[in-house]
Amino acid sequence: xxxxxxxxxxxxxxxxxxxxxxxxxxxxxxxxxxxxxxxxxxxxxxxxxxxxxxxxxxxxxxxxxxxxxxxxxxxxxxxxxxxxxxxxxxxxxxxxxxxxxxxxxxxxxxxxxxxxxxxxxxxxxxxxxxxxxxxxxxxxxxxxxxxxxxxxxxxxxxxxxxxxxxxxxxxxxxxxxxxxxxxxxxxxxxxxxxxxxxxxxxxxxxxxxxxxxxxxxxxxxxxxxxxxxxxxxxxxxxxxxxxxxxxxxxxxxxxxxxxxxxxxxxxxxxxxxxxxxxxxxxxxxxxxxxxxxxxxxxxxxxxxxxxxxxxxxxxxxxxxxxxxxxxxxxxxxxxxxxxxxxxxxxxxxxxxxxxxxxxxxxxxxxxxxxxxxxxxxxxxxxxxxxxxxxxxxxxxxxxxxxxxxxxxxxxxxxxxxxxxxx
Amino acid sequence: xxxxxxxxxxxxxxxxxxxxxxxxxxxxxxxxxxxxxxxxxxxxxxxxxxxxxxxxxxxxxxxxxxxxxxxxxxxxxxxxxxxxxxxxxxxxxxxxxxxxxxxxxxxxxxxxxxxxxxxxxxxxxxxxxxxxxxxxxxxxxxxxxxxxxxxxxxxxxxxxxxxxxxxxxxxxxxxxxxxxxxxxxxxxxxxxxxxxxxxxxxxxxxxxxxxxxxxxxxxxxxxxxxxxxxxxxxxxxxxxxxxxxxxxxxxxxxxxxxxxxxxxxxxxxxxxxxxxxxxxxxxxxxxxxxxxxxxxxxxxxxxxxxxxxxxxxxxxxxxxxxxxxxxxxxxxxxxxxxxxxxxxxxxxxxxxxxxxxxxxxxxxxxxxxxxxxxxxxxxxxxxxxxxxxxxxxxxxxxxxxxxxxxxxxxxxxxxxxxxxxxxxxxxxxxxxxxxxxxxxxxxxxxxxxxxx
Numbered sequence: 001x002x003x004x005x006x007x008x009x010x011x012x013x014x015x016x017x018x019x020x021x022x023x024x025x026x027x028x029x030x031x032x033x034x035x036x037x038x039x040x041x042x043x044x045x046x047x048x049x050x051x052x053x054x055x056x057x058x059x060x061x062x063x064x065x066x067x068x069x070x071x072x073x074x075x076x077x078x079x080x081x082x083x084x085x086x087x088x089x090x091x092x093x094x095x096x097x098x099x100x101x102x103x104x105x106x107x108x109x110x111x112x113x114x115x116x117x118x119x120x121x122x123x124x125x126x127x128x129x130x131x132x133x134x135x136x137x138x139x140x141x142x143x144x145x146x147x148x149x150x151x152x153x154x155x156x157x158x159x160x161x162x163x164x165x166x167x168x169x170x171x172x173x174x175x176x177x178x179x180x181x182x183x184x185x186x187x188x189x190x191x192x193x194x195x196x197x198x199x200x201x202x203x204x205x206x207x208x209x210x211x212x213x214x215x216x217x218x219x220x221x222x223x224x225x226x227x228x229x230x231x232x233x234x235x236x237x238x239x240x241x242x243x244x245x246x247x248x249x250x251x252x253x254x255x256x257x258x259x260x261x262x263x264x265x266x267x268x269x270x271x272x273x274x275x276x277x278x279x280x281x282x283x284x285x286x287x288x289x290x291x292x293x294x295x296x297x298x299x300x301x302x303x304x305x306x307x308x309x310x311x312x313x314x315x316x317x318x319x320x321x322x323x324x325x326x327x328x329x330x331x332x333x334x335x336x337x338x339x340x341x342x343x344x345x346x347x348x349x350x351x352x353x354x355x356x357x358x359x360x361x362x363x364x365x366x367x368x369x370x371x372x373x374x375x376x377x378x379x380x381x382x383x384x385x386x387x388x389x390x391x392x393x394x395x396x397x398x399x400x401x402x403x404x405x406x407x408x409x410x411x412x413x414x415x416x417x418x419x420x421x422x
Numbered sequence: 423x424x425x426x427x428x429x430x431x432x433x434x435x436x437x438x439x440x441x442x443x444x445x446x447x448x449x450x451x452x453x454x455x456x457x458x459x460x461x462x463x464x465x466x467x468x469x470x471x472x473x474x475x476x477x478x479x480x481x482x483x484x485x486x487x488x489x490x491x492x493x494x495x496x497x498x499x500x501x502x503x504x505x506x507x508x509x510x511x512x513x514x515x516x517x518x519x520x521x522x523x524x525x526x527x528x529x530x531x532x533x534x535x536x537x538x539x540x541x542x543x544x545x546x547x548x549x550x551x552x553x554x555x556x557x558x559x560x561x562x563x564x565x566x567x568x569x570x571x572x573x574x575x576x577x578x579x580x581x582x583x584x585x586x587x588x589x590x591x592x593x594x595x596x597x598x599x600x601x602x603x604x605x606x607x608x609x610x611x612x613x614x615x616x617x618x619x620x621x622x623x624x625x626x627x628x629x630x631x632x633x634x635x636x637x638x639x640x641x642x643x644x645x646x647x648x649x650x651x652x653x654x655x656x657x658x659x660x661x662x663x664x665x666x667x668x669x670x671x672x673x674x675x676x677x678x679x680x681x682x683x684x685x686x687x688x689x690x691x692x693x694x695x696x697x698x699x700x701x702x703x704x705x706x707x708x709x710x711x712x713x714x715x716x717x718x719x720x721x722x723x724x725x726x727x728x729x730x731x732x733x734x735x736x737x738x739x740x741x742x743x744x745x746x747x748x749x750x751x752x753x754x755x756x757x758x759x760x761x762x763x764x765x766x767x768x769x770x771x772x773x774x775x776x777x778x779x780x781x782x783x784x785x786x787x788x789x790x791x792x793x794x795x796x797x798x799x800x801x802x803x804x805x806x807x808x809x810x811x812x813x814x815x816x817x818x819x820x821x822x823x824x825x826x827x828x829x830x831x832x833x834x835x836x837x838x839x840x841x842x843x844x845x846x847x848x849x850x851x852x853x854x855x856x857x858x859x860x861x862x863x864x865x866x867x868x869x870x871x872x873x874x
Contacts, residue, residue, distance in 0.1 A: 139866055152633075154636040188598070196591060200869075200871075230621075308743065309741050313766070313768070328742065330750055411816070416578060418577045
């Protein structure tokens with residue numbers, strides 16, 4: 001056998017390939033869209049270690065940045081260990097082939113997951129009524145991006161189709177290059193948006209940068225053929241070999257089952273997305289924006305001069321997620337609508353059912369903390385609603401310790417410029 | 423026998439002799455058939471029509487548009503905004519077909535193909551430079567970040583303004599999106615990189631079409647669509663190769679024909695290249711530099727204000743539901759050309775001041791006018807001459823405003839961020855104390871990075 005490495009010789013390429021494989025596996029398993037949403041066993045396993053690592057390197061305030069460094073550290077450590085125990089040290093080309101296959105499938109899973117949520121308009125849903133009444137300047141920039149992109153059904157659908165197409169193409173060797181190039185374009189755009197619209201220290205671009213680098217690597221693996229295609233049209237290009245040159249017999253056997261198994265995993269991982277999309281098709285009849293025609297606090301309809309600004313002017317109710325109020329003095333008050341004992345995938349149907357009745361109760365709680373969300377004063381309380389006429393809703397209840405009664409008159413959705421092209 | 427000779431016998435690929443390489447033969451995609459011949463002639467005429475206008479500013483529309491009234495009477499398939507561009511395409515096809523029929527010998531098909539490709543490349547280069555430089559230098563969409571737009575709630579601002587604000591929000595995104603288009607525009611000048619540039623152009627124009635349709639509506643799709651004929655013509659000969667390479671994974675070759683150019687043509691084409699490239703780039707560059715100079719002008723008046731006190735005809739109006747017409751906040755654009763006052767009941771008073779041009783696009787004005795306006799408004803007090811006032815609530819007109827022309831609003835800085843506005847608007851005497859909101863505390867701009 002030629003080219004046998006000395007006992008403790010670690011070629012940079014060999015380490016890099018192994019590190020790349022481990023990193024790609026981590027990126028796949030720890031991504032919220034793919035196989036490891038929060039709360040799964042893998043995330044609960046890694047989260048404490050990740051947090052400890054972040055504290056150690058002083059990046060606790062920037063978890064996304066520390067997460068990338070954590071993965072690089074784990075990948076390098078794992079690569080060294082793997083190299084140390086791996087007896088087959090003369091098969092770097094095989095390792096490279098494995099790396100490319102892994103990158104293809106991880107990127108395919110990411111693009112299909114992303115594309116699916118875009119096509120079903122879950123990634124960037126239609127703006128909530130709570131945002132219809134808020135001035136744009138009050139929205140942090142990164143919050144604003146999905147809000148306005150959600151207002152264009154066609155744009156999001158086209159993005160989703162491109163992502164789905166890229167992901168599907170990546171599953172087949174003959175179309176991998178085109179899939180990688182499409183993925184590169186979309187991911188580069190998403191990365192640029194995340195770099196441009198948020199504090200660069202937070203690192204919100206890292207999830208897309210990871211996958212962008214995988215796409216770039218796949219394109220670079222075929223760069224000679226691509227250059228011949230675009231720049232030297234008189235040169236004939238050869239097709240890529242579609243069969244992998246596996247050395248070990250077990251790899252050949254595994255190949256027959258691995259691809260269908262992986263595709264099945266992608267389908268299973270995206271099944272809740274489909275259920276979620278079906279649930280969002282159910283709308284609350286009382287969802288909308290209302291002017292507040294009558295308003296009384298503690299049975300007093302006339303406010304003291306110093307409280308005149310707190311009078312409610314507009315109320316926005318969406319599909320049982322957010323309840324927002326715009327006051328005379330220009331503040332926005334917000335609450336989350338609580339639906340007890342309802343799973344995430346049934347929320348829309350439960351909300352539609354509950355608010356279809358002529359009367360009901362809205363339980364309001366302070367919204368969960370979110371650094372990216374606009375600043376609002378929290379509302380908490382319980383309000384009984386009664387649908388007095390097709391466009392009139394009465395509210396009666398308690399906000400904090402204050403009794404509140406109001407009569408709301410619906411503003412037609414089409415009065416808002418946002419909805420006129422919907 | 424070499425592979426090249428074997429391919430030649432099979433009719434695949436070409437033989438490139440040392441002689442042809444050294445004598446500067448041009449290679450042109452080998453396409454045959456009457457469809458290609460008519461397409462080449464039509465695209466050539468279509469592209470020349472574009473080039474005569476920009477960069478040469480030769481207006482031939484007096485002749486070209488002779489048939490337009492008749493065409494617009496009968497062409498009703500799509501909206502009125504499509505009439506002009508469809509007419510151009512139809513006239514080009516008609517003239518191209520006529521030329522094809524008249525030219526019975528058709529001895530110069532390869533040369534005509536090459537001329538059509540050349541004209542397409544240069545007309546597309548001008549367009550791509552315009553699209554790209556608008557972002558790189560011209561701050562495309564910056565009007566959507568003016569205070570008069572950002573004061574509006576999302577539901578009332580409309581999707582178009584929201585999308586335009588995305589383009590100019592950050593230098594990072596401007597440079598990224600601008601270089602995609604400008605890069606294609608520069609690559610298209612070179613024959614070697616034309617294929618890549620053409621594919622990028624098609625992708626870019628389709629992207630713009632989808633975005634325009636999604637956020638502005640059908641009428642704005644025709645603007646990028648008018649460039650598709652040339653870019654599709656450039657990539658069409660390569661589609662078979664594209665499919666073989668990227669989809670079917672087959673060996674690919676390209677059939678080409680050689681175009682022999684006389685010595686004087688080779689020298690003339692080099693001269694034309696040296697002249698045409700700067701000429702094509704000059705117009706977009708000059709226009710966008712002027713735009714950037716205008717957008718860079720600001721006055722201390724520009725910004726968002728809270729109304730601290732409000733008097734109407736001498737009577738103070740508190741901030742209360744009982745005074746629905748009381749101003750609650752005011753937004754003044756950088757050169758005070760547009761002022762929006764939002765009242766308690768959600769009515770927007772849009773006050774146009776300064777100069778009688780479209781306030782949404784101050785780029786219609788010469789930079790020098792903007793510079794002088796900025797200097798004028800830098801003083802501690804002055805007058806804003808009102809051109810018009812309109813009132814809308816959620817986009818619909820409200821009330822009946824009269825007496826706006828010749829109105830004057832006097833402004834005085836009474837503190838570092840306290841502004842007093844007084845004057846007569848629509849027969850009503852107003853006195854308004856405003857408090858300017860610090861720009862660095864506006865959530866929307868907290869993470870904005872735009873050094874230039």
